[in-house]
Amino acid sequence: MLDERKLEVLRAIVEDFVATNEPVGSKHLVERHRLGVSPATVRNDMSALEDEGYIVAPHTSAGRVPTDKGYRMFVDQLSTVKPLSAAERRAIESFLTGAADLDDVVRRSVRLLAQLTRQVAVVQYPSLSRSTVRHVELVHLTPNRVMLVMITDSGRVEQRVVELPAPLSDETVTDLRALLIARLAGRPLSEAAAALSDLPGAAAPQLRPVLTTLMTVVLETLVEKAEERVALAGTANLTHSALDFPIMRPVLEALEEQVVLLKLLGEANDPTTVHVRIGEENQVEGLRSTSVVSIGYGPGTALGGLGVLGPTRMDYAGSISAVRAVARYVGEMLGGPS
Amino acid sequence: MLDERKLEVLRAIVEDFVATNEPVGSKHLVERHRLGVSPATVRNDMSALEDEGYIVAPHTSAGRVPTDKGYRMFVDQLSTVKPLSAAERRAIESFLTGAADLDDVVRRSVRLLAQLTRQVAVVQYPSLSRSTVRHVELVHLTPNRVMLVMITDSGRVEQRVVELPAPLSDETVTDLRALLIARLAGRPLSEAAAALSDLPGAAAPQLRPVLTTLMTVVLETLVEKAEERVALAGTANLTHSALDFPIMRPVLEALEEQVVLLKLLGEANDPTTVHVRIGEENQVEGLRSTSVVSIGYGPGTALGGLGVLGPTRMDYAGSISAVRAVARYVGEMLGGPS
DNA sequence: ATTGGCACTCCTGACCGCTGAGTGCCAGAG
DNA sequence: CTCTGGCACTCAGCGGTCAGGAGTGCCAAT
Numbered sequence: 100m101l102d103e104r105k106l107e108v109l110r111a112i113v114e115d116f117v118a119t120n121e122p123v124g125s126k127h128l129v130e131r132h133r134l135g136v137s138p139a140t141v142r143n144d145m146s147a148l149e150d151e152g153y154i155v156a157p158h159t160s161a162g163r164v165p166t167d168k169g170y171r172m173f174v175d176q177l178s179t180v181k182p183l184s185a186a187e188r189r190a191i192e193s194f195l196t197g198a199a200d201l202d203d204v205v206r207r208s209v210r211l212l213a214q215l216t217r218q219v220a221v222v223q224y225p226s227l228s229r230s231t232v233r234h235v236e237l238v239h240l241t242p243n244r245v246m247l248v249m250i251t252d253s254g255r256v257e258q259r260v261v262e263l264p265a266p267l268s269d270e271t272v273t274d275l276r277a278l279l280i281a282r283l284a285g286r287p288l289s290e291a292a293a294a295l296s297d298l299p300g301a302a303a304p305q306l307r308p309v310l311t312t313l314m315t316v317v318l319e320t321l322v323e324k325a326e327e328r329v330a331l332a333g334t335a336n337l338t339h340s341a342l343d344f345p346i347m348r349p350v351l352e353a354l355e356e357q358v359v360l361l362k363l364l365g366e367a368n369d370p371t372t373v374h375v376r377i378g379e380e381n382q383v384e385g386l387r388s389t390s391v392v393s394i395g396y397g398p399g400t401a402l403g404g405l406g407v408l409g410p411t412r413m414d415y416a417g418s419i420s421a422v423r424a425v426a427r428y429v430g431e432m433l434g435g436p437s
Numbered sequence: 438m439l440d441e442r443k444l445e446v447l448r449a450i451v452e453d454f455v456a457t458n459e460p461v462g463s464k465h466l467v468e469r470h471r472l473g474v475s476p477a478t479v480r481n482d483m484s485a486l487e488d489e490g491y492i493v494a495p496h497t498s499a500g501r502v503p504t505d506k507g508y509r510m511f512v513d514q515l516s517t518v519k520p521l522s523a524a525e526r527r528a529i530e531s532f533l534t535g536a537a538d539l540d541d542v543v544r545r546s547v548r549l550l551a552q553l554t555r556q557v558a559v560v561q562y563p564s565l566s567r568s569t570v571r572h573v574e575l576v577h578l579t580p581n582r583v584m585l586v587m588i589t590d591s592g593r594v595e596q597r598v599v600e601l602p603a604p605l606s607d608e609t610v611t612d613l614r615a616l617l618i619a620r621l622a623g624r625p626l627s628e629a630a631a632a633l634s635d636l637p638g639a640a641a642p643q644l645r646p647v648l649t650t651l652m653t654v655v656l657e658t659l660v661e662k663a664e665e666r667v668a669l670a671g672t673a674n675l676t677h678s679a680l681d682f683p684i685m686r687p688v689l690e691a692l693e694e695q696v697v698l699l700k701l702l703g704e705a706n707d708p709t710t711v712h713v714r715i716g717e718e719n720q721v722e723g724l725r726s727t728s729v730v731s732i733g734y735g736p737g738t739a740l741g742g743l744g745v746l747g748p749t750r751m752d753y754a755g756s757i758s759a760v761r762a763v764a765r766y767v768g769e770m771l772g773g774p775s
Numbered sequence: 776a777t778t779g780g781c782a783c784t785c786c787t788g789a790c791c792g793c794t795g796a797g798t799g800c801c802a803g804a805g
Numbered sequence: 806c807t808c809t810g811g812c813a814c815t816c817a818g819c820g821g822t823c824a825g826g827a828g829t830g831c832c833a834a835t
Contacts, residue, residue: 124797137809142798160797160816200597238574238586248576248586248596256596258586259538334672335689351673462828477778480829498785498828 101151105144107134109153110177112145113165117412122162167378167411170390174375174415181416183424187215195428201225201254205330208405208429213333215421218340218409219354221393223364224328225253225402225433228289235283237276242266247316251288253402253433261316264308271306275313292318329360333407340410349385354408359383363391364404370395370430373419378411392418396426398434405429439489443482445472447491448515450483451503455750460500505716505749508728512713512753519754521762525553533766539563539592543668546743546767551671553759554745554752556678557692559731561702561741562666563591563771566627568740573621575614580604585654589626591740591771599654602646609644613651630656667698671745678748687723692746697721701729702742708733708768711757716749730756734764736772743767 111132115123125138125145134141145163148154153169156162165173183191194211198204205222212220230251238246243266248258267275282294295314331354337347353359362383366374376391390413393406405426407418449470453461463476463483472479483501486492491507494500503511521529532549536542543560550558568589576584581604586596605613620632633652669692675685691697700721704712714729728751731744743764745756 122797126797138797139809139811140807143808146799156798158815158817160795160814162797234576234578234584236574236576236584236586238572238588240572240588246572246574246586246588246594248574248584250576250578250584254598256584256598258594258596260592260594332693335686335693338686338689348673348676351676355670355673460828464828475778476828477780478776481777484830494829496785498783498826500828 101147104134104136105147106172106177107132108141108144109148109165109169110173112148112154112163113169113173113177116164117414120412122157122164124162127162165412167380170377170411170415171380174377174419178416178419181420183420187421188424190215191424191428195432198432201256201433204254204429204432208425209330209332212405212407212421212425213336215425216407216409216414216418217333218336218407218413218418219331219333220405220407221360221364222330222405222429223361223403224330225251225255225397227251227255227257229287229397229400229402230255231285231287232283232291233285235276235279237272237279239267239269239272245272247313249283249317253397259316261312264312267309271309275306275309279313327357327361329357329364331360336409340413346388350389350408353383353385359386363408364393364406366393368395368401368404370397370399370401370426373423374406375415375419390415392422394422394426396430396433398430402430402433439485442472442474443485444510444515445470446479446482447486447503447507448511450486450492450501451507451511451515454502455752458750460495460502462500465500503750505718508715508749508753509718512715512757516754516757519758521758525759526762528553529762529766533770536770539594539771542592542767542770546763547668547670550743550745550759550763551674553763554747554756555671556674556745556747556751556756557669557671558743558745559698559702560668560743560767561699562668563589563593563735563740565589565593565595567625567735567738568593569623569625570621570629571623573614573617575610575617577605577607577610583610585651587621587655591735597654599650602650605647609647613644613647617651665695665699667695667702669698674747678751684726688727688746691721691723697724701746702731702744704731706733706739706742708735708737708739708764711761712744713753713757728753730760732760732764734768734771736768740768740771 108128111128111134112123115127115131125141128134128141129136129138145154148169149156149163152166153172154163155166157164191211194207195204198207201224205224209220209222212222230253232249233252234250236248236250238248240246240260243263244260245263245267246258246260248256250256278298282298283291286294295317298310298314334351334354337350373392373394376393378390379387381387381389381391386408388411389408390411391406391408392415393404395401395404397403406422409418446466449466449472450461453465453469463479466472466479467474467476483492486507487494487501490504491510492501493504495502529549532545533542536545539562543562547558547560550560568591570587571590572588574586574588576586578584578598581601582598583601583605584596584598586594588594616636620636621629624632633655636648636652672689672692675688711730711732716728717725719725719727719729724746726749727746728749729744729746730753731742733739733742735741744760747756
């Protein structure tokens with residue numbers, strides 16, 4: 100069906116189109132790439148590629164442009180890994196080494212990624228439910244108000260002020276703190292529900308309402324809601340990449356929805372393989388004309404995802420290696436201080 | 438120089454141009470507004486206005502467009518306050534009442550503001566240095582690592598993990614906590630430096646290195662760095678407002694710089710008066726073709742700023758009242774739970 | 776001071792024909 | 806059966822021309 104040379108032609112088309120953003124014709128193709136055949140032959144191959152749906156001509160007398168299917172074939176079979184340049188490696192290291200805070204790590208990575216790929220970058224904060232609890236703290240603010248602080252081994256700190264149903268003494272708070280630490284410390288947050296389920300029953304009756312309140316907060320606020328943090332950078336690159344103007348608006352809108360961003364990264368759980376979603380493959384309405392390159396990061400098991408988003412006409416090889424490299428560094432950073 | 442009617446003409450020009458985004462001519466003007474004079478008269482007035490630099494003609498046979506100076510005159514003298522519609526009031530209330538968290542308040546306000554004005558909205562987190570300390574907590578994570586947590590009366594919680602120069606016992610940490618609370622609680626963070634300055638001298642010698650470390654963290658991290666948080670929403674509205682494409686890129690770039698955003702809001706310290714910066718009045722390179730409407734918010738004294746950014750051709754009256762209204766609500770929200 | 780009239784400018788959109796890039800097809804060569 | 810050169814065809818893009826229209830500036834009259 101598609102012999103070696105046709106694939107080679109497809110690869111050349113994708114590369115040229117990505118570079119120039121103009122439909123590429125048979126003549127240009129044989130000029131710029133050493134295909135060893137004449138334009139006429141290339142035309143035949145292109146005709147075949149068009150029949151198979153890998154490329155398409157915007158209009159009769161124009162060159163061809165890759166379709167989503169064409170890009171798909173390109174990333175799956177044709178693109179060769181593009182190693183990062185020395186400068187890029189240096190940039191990554193110098194960018195990420197100075198980071199103290201978790202916030203800092205995330206913010207720097209997202210900017211770095213945007214800069215490296217010249218595209219929109221997204222980095223998810225380490226997911227709480229996949230982290231384990233390093234420490235829990237109860238701070239007694241006023242008699243009937245405490246602050247619950249939870250620190251995970253990925254360095255993330257979540258806190259929440261809780262109104263109590265009844266005032267408590269300092270001693271009770273100390274007891275509660277010990278109780279929570281005993282139950283939660285060292286455990287993954289995904290097991291928090293199970294670890295706490297028998298608490299109200301096991302405790303003194305007068306503490307039960309307090310405990311249920313606390314449990315609700317731990318479970319609802321810290322586990323579910325807090326999942327949803329992401330950082331974004333490089334939106335200005337959307338203009339550079341010559342996306343048509345009318346296309347931009349829905350994209351910008353989608354990027355403001357945290358939910359959407361999480362969906363983009365959510366499926367990329369595996370820190371070893373890069374996911375690429377191209378154009379229409381994308382589930383999110385409004386991002387149908389863009390591609391997403393994403394991966395999970397984390398020491399061993401994935402704590403979250405990160406990736407870049409750009410026009411389908413993007414440098415896949417470069418993006419893939421940048422995304423992979425940044426993910427590895429971020430994983431190391433978060434693995435280090437644990 | 439500029440009699441009553443000329444100003445009326447200027448107002449009409451601004452209003453029409455804002456509504457239609459097209460240069461407005463004398464004929465359209467007398468049709469749409471009850472000026473009571475003929476087009477020819479209006480032409481004379483327009484000619485005068487052009488001589489004074491309030492309006493300009495893009496080319497010979499086009500209508501006139503307001504200049505920055507024209508808009509300035511409009512907001513200073515000509516625009517009448519546009520009261521919010523009932524629907525808008527309802528939107529504000531329902532949007533902001535459900536908010537528990539400070540994060541929640543900020544995020545909701547910024548989205549609300551973007552939605553109300555159909556422009557880019559910016560909300561600064563309550564500035565720490567202008568808040569007072571409600572509580573300080575030291576959490577002993579490992580022998581030589583503590584977490585410092587600081588809660589302000591605006592509901593903001595900042596935390597930071599500190600590596601200690603030497604391991605500490607639990608008792609020492611308890612002592613330190615008491616010390617910090619005694620020195621800081623109830624005081625504005627801007628006085629933190631003064632309140633802590635004599636600490637190392639006053640304490641037991643073996644604690645001095647620890648105290649200096651802690652002080653550094655309190656001052657550098659919590660007071661200075663943390664100043665810089667802002668929330669952003671509505672970037673997609675940039676496309677809607679028919680800013681020319683080449684203009685958009687620098688704007689998007691500027692919006693990604695926290696520093697720039699803070700500069701925009703920084704001068705708006707007063708919660709009673711709305712600041713409007715128009716086009717070239719703007720200090721930030723790249724935002725020269727946009728206008729910023731901003732105000733301070735907070736109970737009594739300003740805790741931070743918020744505002745919107747859009748093309749110079751924007752609905753100033755509407756933006757001003759929306760910005761003012763949201764600021765008032767946010768101020769109330771933050772004043773309430775203190 | 777205001778107004779109607781008038782000549783002038785020049786943007787806009789439509790129409791036209793040319794050019795060039797690119798294609799598809801075919802017949803011939805290897 | 807594959808490749809190639811040749812050739813006719815298509816059509817977007819470009820530049821030029823032209824008419825229409827919106828808008829202006831100026832002037833003389835009220």
